[in-house]
Amino acid sequence: MPKSRIRKKADYTPPAARQAAAIKLTNRAWVAPVMLAMFIIGLAWIVVFYVTDGSLPIDELDNWNIVVGFGFIAAGFGVSTQWK
Numbered sequence: 001m002p003k004s005r006i007r008k009k010a011d012y013t014p015p016a017a018r019q020a021a022a023i024k025l026t027n028r029a030w031v032a033p034v035m036l037a038m039f040i041i042g043l044a045w046i047v048v049f050y051v052t053d054g055s056l057p058i059d060e061l062d063n064w065n066i067v068v069g070f071g072f073i074a075a076g077f078g079v080s081t082q083w084k
Contacts, residue, residue, distance in 0.1 A: 026084075028082060028083065028084055031079060031080070031082045031083045032083065034076075034079050035076045035079045035080045035083070036076070037076075038072050038073065038075045038076030038079060039072075039073055039076040041072045042069045042070060042071070042072030042073035042074075042075075042076065043069070043073070045057055045065065045068055045069035045072060046065075046066060046069035046070070049065040049066060049069065
């Protein structure tokens, strides 16, 4: 039985090396403290609202105090997108 022909594959040639571009990271030391502060303020706002049966932090807002607390927490998550 005749042998089948073996096709010779071209040797792999890696693409030409590109020079690495210098990545300039800006100083974002403010992000972590602001993010944590927003989280803590939001959590504290909600806890104070529940512990005082709705009379604090702002009595006129009534149940909207929960929205304010979650707003602080959401702002903390928004700030966290700037962390590198």
